[in-house]
Amino acid sequence: MADQLKLTVNGTEQTVSVTAEMPLLYGLRNELGLSGPRYGCGLAQCGACAVLVDGSEIRSCITPVSAVVGKKVTTIEGLPALWAATKGHSETGSQTLHPVQQAWIDEQVPQCGYCQSGMMIVAAELLTKNPDPTVPEIKDAYTHKPPSAHLCRCGTYAAIISAVQRAAQVMKS
Amino acid sequence: MALPLKPYHSPLFSPKLTRRGFIKGGGVLAVSFTFPHLSAAATDAPATTLALASWLEIRHDNTVLVRTGRAEIGTGMSAFYAQVIAEELNVPPERVTLIMGDTDKTPDGGYSAGFLTGAENLRKVGAYTYQALLSLAARHLGVPVASLKVADGVVSAGDRSIRYGELVREQKLELKIPVSGQAARVDPKAWNGVNGLDGLVVLGNPPTRPVSEYKFIGRSHPMPGIPDKVTGKTQWTCDVWLPEMLHARMVRPATLGATLISVGPLDKKQFPSAQVAVKKNLVAVLSPNEWEAINAAQAVSAGTRWTEWSGLPGSENLTQALRSYKWGAPSDAKGDAAETAAALARSTRTIAATYEQPYVKHAPIGPFVAVADVKSDGSATIWAHSANSQGLRARIADILGISTEKVVVRWLDHAGQFGRTTFGGDGAEGDAAILSQLTGKPVRVQWSLQDDLAWSASSPGWVEDIRCGLDTSGNIAAIQSSFYSAQSNDARIVGAILAGVPSTSSKPDYWVATEWPYDKIPARHEEVYGMPNLGSDSSAVGLRGLIMRTPGQRQQNFALESLINEAASAAHADPVEFRLRHTSDPRLIEILHATVEAASWKPRPSPHPEAKATGTDPVIGRGVCIMVRQNAYWVGIAEVAVTPATGAVQVVKFTIGLDCGKIINPRQLERCMKSGVVMGVSEALKEEVIFDTGKITSTMWGSYNILTMAEMPEIKTVNISRDDKGFGGGSEGANAICPPAIAAAFFDATGVQPRRIPLTSTYVQRLLRTA
Numbered sequence: 052m053a054d055q056l057k058l059t060v061n062g063t064e065q066t067v068s069v070t071a072e073m074p075l076l077y078g079l080r081n082e083l084g085l086s087g088p089r090y091g092c093g094l095a096q097c098g099a100c101a102v103l104v105d106g107s108e109i110r111s112c113i114t115p116v117s118a119v120v121g122k123k124v125t126t127i128e129g130l131p132a133l134w135a136a137t138k139g140h141s142e143t144g145s146q147t148l149h150p151v152q153q154a155w156i157d158e159q160v161p162q163c164g165y166c167q168s169g170m171m172i173v174a175a176e177l178l179t180k181n182p183d184p185t186v187p188e189i190k191d192a193y194t195h196k197p198p199s200a201h202l203c204r205c206g207t208y209a210a211i212i213s214a215v216q217r218a219a220q221v222m223k224s
Numbered sequence: 225m226a227l228p229l230k231p232y233h234s235p236l237f238s239p240k241l242t243r244r245g246f247i248k249g250g251g252v253l254a255v256s257f258t259f260p261h262l263s264a265a266a267t268d269a270p271a272t273t274l275a276l277a278s279w280l281e282i283r284h285d286n287t288v289l290v291r292t293g294r295a296e297i298g299t300g301m302s303a304f305y306a307q308v309i310a311e312e313l314n315v316p317p318e319r320v321t322l323i324m325g326d327t328d329k330t331p332d333g334g335y336s337a338g339f340l341t342g343a344e345n346l347r348k349v350g351a352y353t354y355q356a357l358l359s360l361a362a363r364h365l366g367v368p369v370a371s372l373k374v375a376d377g378v379v380s381a382g383d384r385s386i387r388y389g390e391l392v393r394e395q396k397l398e399l400k401i402p403v404s405g406q407a408a409r410v411d412p413k414a415w416n417g418v419n420g421l422d423g424l425v426v427l428g429n430p431p432t433r434p435v436s437e438y439k440f441i442g443r444s445h446p447m448p449g450i451p452d453k454v455t456g457k458t459q460w461t462c463d464v465w466l467p468e469m470l471h472a473r474m475v476r477p478a479t480l481g482a483t484l485i486s487v488g489p490l491d492k493k494q495f496p497s498a499q500v501a502v503k504k505n506l507v508a509v510l511s512p513n514e515w516e517a518i519n520a521a522q523a524v525s526a527g528t529r530w531t532e533w534s535g536l537p538g539s540e541n542l543t544q545a546l547r548s549y550k551w552g553a554p555s556d557a558k559g560d561a562a563e564t565a566a567a568l569a570r571s572t573r574t575i576a577a578t579y580e581q582p583y584v585k586h587a588p589i590g591p592f593v594a595v596a597d598v599k600s601d602g603s604a605t606i607w608a609h610s611a612n613s614q615g616l617r618a619r620i621a622d623i624l625g626i627s628t629e630k631v632v633v634r635w636l637d638h639a640g641q642f643g644r645t646t647f648g649g650d651g652a653e654g655d656a657a658i659l660s661q662l663t664g665k666p667v668r669v670q671w672s673l674q675d676d677l678a679w680s681a682s683s684p685g686w687v688e689d690i691r692c693g694l695d696t697s698g699n700i701a702a703i704q705s706s707f708y709s710a711q712s713n714d715a716r717i718v719g720a721i722l723a724g725v726p727s728t729s730s731k732p733d734y735w736v737a738t739e740w741p742y743d744k745i746p747a748r749h750e751e752v753y754g755m756p757n758l759g760s761d762s763s764a765v766g767l768r769g770l771i772m773r774t775p776g777q778r779q780q781n782f783a784l785e786s787l788i789n790e791a792a793s794a795a796h797a798d799p800v801e802f803r804l805r806h807t808s809d810p811r812l813i814e815i816l817h818a819t820v821e822a823a824s825w826k827p828r829p830s831p832h833p834e835a836k837a838t839g840t841d842p843v844i845g846r847g848v849c850i851m852v853r854q855n856a857y858w859v860g861i862a863e864v865a866v867t868p869a870t871g872a873v874q875v876v877k878f879t880i881g882l883d884c885g886k887i888i889n890p891r892q893l894e895r896c897m898k899s900g901v902v903m904g905v906s907e908a909l910k911e912e913v914i915f916d917t918g919k920i921t922s923t924m925w926g927s928y929n930i931l932t933m934a935e936m937p938e939i940k941t942v943n944i945s946r947d948d949k950g951f952g953g954g955s956e957g958a959n960a961i962c963p964p965a966i967a968a969a970f971f972d973a974t975g976v977q978p979r980r981i982p983l984t985s986t987y988v989q990r991l992l993r994t995a
């Protein structure tokens with residue numbers, strides 16, 4: 052049966068009426084109309100659905116909506132506001148892209164782009180926790196962090212590494 | 225009113241420029257087409273269902289709109305196409321907007337199979353349009369065309385100038401250019417069941433811009449869709465929401481040949497808004513709520529009963545199954561059989577080997593998804609991500625039993641498909657169309673990952689017997705090869721097969737895909753054999769085969785280049801030097817030298833003097849291969865580390881060299897090369913479809929393995945751009961040059977020749993133990 056659950060998504064408090072055990076992915080996509088997180092496997096094996104919850108990556112395809120009540124959820128749609136907040140500017144209405152997004156454009160990372168929302172989420176988390184990651188640290192973050200590696204079938208890994216390094220430069224300055 | 229055009233001599237192939245009327249406050253020159261071959265005897269009406277929208281529009285605000293049925297498949301075509309058009313029109317590519325893939329908004333159809341298939345066509349469209357603009361400007365300025373100068377969309381004569389936009393202001397001008405081709409339509413006689421997949425082909429030879437004057441080709445123009453993709457604004461195929469739309473999840477048969485006995489119960493208390501739809505063996509659960517559809521489908525599936533079927537050999541018996549098949553005549557052959565046999569008989573030494581590879585998957589990160597809205601008036605709209613929207617349109621019309629004109633396919637972005645939708649088939653579109661017809665509602669079908677890995681088509685397994693003869697100086701005198709594979713052109717749509725509605729069929733033929741790089745090998749004979757899908761001997765769906773990135777050549781080049789490496793080793797020759805002995809092609813020689821240098825290659829024969837097939841310490845090796853494909857010359861050099869005791873293989877570094885003629889967009893090319901290497905390394909080390917006697921069992925990322933970031937080698941790219949060799953295919957082929965180089969590097973490290981990929985640890989341990 053549907054429950055009324057209060058979520059904070061991309062800086063805005065929202066109430067969704069869903070069954071509590073429904074994965075967050077369907078809440079974000081079908082109830083809140085956010086298309087950044089996408090269905091890849093539904094099994095926490097690919098990373099296409101990744102979002103930030105209180106600054107840490109989770110897989111929205113296996114995380115029940117109820118588990119994020121009272122927490123801050125960020126999708127790629129909310130990265131500009133997240134960046135503005137880190138810089139001490141107002142959270143909403145920011146037009147400036149998060150340095151990770153800008154780096155993804157500058158390095159022309161996406162090929163099909165399907166996996167890239169999840170890839171940017173990893174980068175956003177990594178760079179807040181490790182502002183100057185080495186290439187092995189970047190590879191590690193994308194490969195060995197539970198629950199699974201972030202997979203890109205188009206093979207954009209090299210471009211992702213370049214983009215993370217580029218974003219790191221901007222975020223440090 | 226017809227306006228005069230120069231400089232065309234053949235009246236048949238001349239474009240025609242006419243003034244159709246006036247547009248207040250606007251103005252456009254719109255490009256459409258004529259079918260000159262058909263106009264003489266128009267009894268067989270041209271298949272003009274394609275001809276709905278203009279191809280290119282020059283607008284009064286100086287912008288350019290281009291519509292093409294070919295779509296972005298992740299290789300940067302949306303960037304290249306704009307550049308090619310911009311170059312011919314002499315306007316900056318930033319001013320060009322592309323509409324791609326929608327059948328009701330684009331006129332031409334055709335494959336989205338890489339740059340070459342579409343750009344040449346669009347280039348001619350641009351070139352014809354440029355000539356028309358020059359004629360208009362000449363009349364306007366009252367000077368001959370020859371005295372005009374053009375820069376960035378401004379035509380000038382002396383001190384007077386006019387912009388393209390002003391040339392069309394307040395007018396509706398139409399330019400008709402000559403084409404051939406027909407709309408895609410289902411035809412049982414066609415080799416894969418559908419005709420017209422090529423789309424419209426522009427005829428004639430309008431003058432194109434000389435390479436020496438290029439301003440935009442050669443620059444790294446960005447892919448226009450990227451900003452929206454990184455900010456979450458893109459509407460993907462999975463993001464279509466229609467009023468009253470139902471979400472569907474498929475309940476697939478227990479095996480690839482099972483038929484339905486009974487559908488499991490649907491508990492309406494637990495799933496109040498869900499419904500079950502059944503058509504023969506097509507079973508789905510639908511609900512306005514996606515999560516309910518997912519759970520209800522699982523519940524229904526658990527109680528659904530299917531007949532037993534075991535028509536597959538099991539993946540561990542694949543080679544044996546291919547070996548025991550009664551192959552008829554070869555479906556294609558190249559070279560001289562008798563001459564090759566005689567040369568082999570004369571050889572002082574022959575080397576014979578068999579290479580093989582199991583089934584592999586396209587395996588996109590996003591499983592198939594589609595939305596269909598079949599209306600009560602019989603019209604249908606499909607939202608999908610197909611590499612051939614017109615082909616898909618024809619197939620959907622066939623499935624629904626309606627005319628092609630009543631179907632619209634809207635193209636949207638989705639995960640890269642790597643060739644599996646090239647013929648317009650496969651995918652969730654058939655399911656969605658049939659379910660929408662059954663329920664009378666718009667239906668969104670999302671395949672699960674398991675559905676996709678189990679039910680989408682695969683790139684079929686194959687074996688190749690190949691041998692060569694060496695002469696007294698250790699050079700290759702002849703090569704003979706026989707390639708055996710299940711077909712890879714089965715574009716039937718799963719939903720249609722299961723529902724028992726008409727479905728196209730395809731011929732089980734294969735083709736010689738090699739473009740022969742070794743002109744100094746005196747004799748060669750290649751033959752290929754095709755067979756129907758495994759498990760297709762009944763009404764079963766079976767293991768459907770479809771082309772995948774660098775099709776045919778990926779497989780056949782693995783065998784050829786591996787044999788060349790084995791021959792080089794037998795001749796105690798450095799494998800680079802050995803290749804140079806067998807070709808006189810200057811482009812191949814130059815890119816080979818350049819790549820070898822970039823990889824710091826030191827000449828010596830393989831294996832490495834310290835090669836070892838045992839021990840817990842990693843041994844290292846290097847290997848090389850080449851490929852010629854679509855006016856492009858490829859070189860791959862792999863460096864690997866093998867740990868014999870564990871069977872672990874790591875590709876440490878990969879140097880990839882490419883001469884594909886004139887480079888259009890260096891950055892997009894580089895990323896296609898690097899990402900292609902990732903895919904090729906993945907195939908060489910990890911990928912294998914596992915199936916039992918009834919079904920594919922590698923249906924998750926934990927069982928169908930693809931390369932992760934940590935496993936990616938350091939990748940170095942080497943490019944040669946040429947102004948005098950036209951354009952070549954650079955976006956696709958990188959994957960194909962990885963497996964032969966990696967296998968050669970493995971041999972260099974261990975002294976043991978792998979004749980099968982993938983080099984999984986289990987296979988490597990077995991291989992090294994039995995060596």
Ligand code: FES
Nearest residue numbers: 091092093098112
């Ligand atoms: S969709 Fe969540 S990890 Fe794949």
Ligand code: FES
Nearest residue numbers: 164166203204205
């Ligand atoms: S960009 Fe296509 S899957 Fe990553």
